[in-house]
Amino acid sequence: xxxxxxxxxxxxxxxxxxxxxxxxxxxxxxxxxxxxxxxxxxxxxxxxxxxxxxxxxxxxxxxxxxxxxxxxxxxxxx
Numbered sequence: 001x002x003x004x005x006x007x008x009x010x011x012x013x014x015x016x017x018x019x020x021x022x023x024x025x026x027x028x029x030x031x032x033x034x035x036x037x038x039x040x041x042x043x044x045x046x047x048x049x050x051x052x053x054x055x056x057x058x059x060x061x062x063x064x065x066x067x068x069x070x071x072x073x074x075x076x077x078x
Contacts, residue, residue: 024030
């Protein structure tokens with residue numbers, strides 16, 4: 001697990017922030033770990049996931065109750 005000496009955001013002082021930045025700058029393994037975490041978090045495939053999710057939603061047959069609600073929607077008969 002990563003060491004993070006700065007503390008909670010509302011308690012961060014200039015000195016603790018300075019210490020934290022220097023820790024990251026001076027520790028290649030810390031930077032490597034943070035870089036890996038960032039790459040795992042943002043992999044560039046978010047758009048593909050959204051498209052796949054929309055295709056599933058759009059091509060999934062509606063349930064009978066959803067079809068009935070559409071067919072008997074009061075505004076259709078007005």
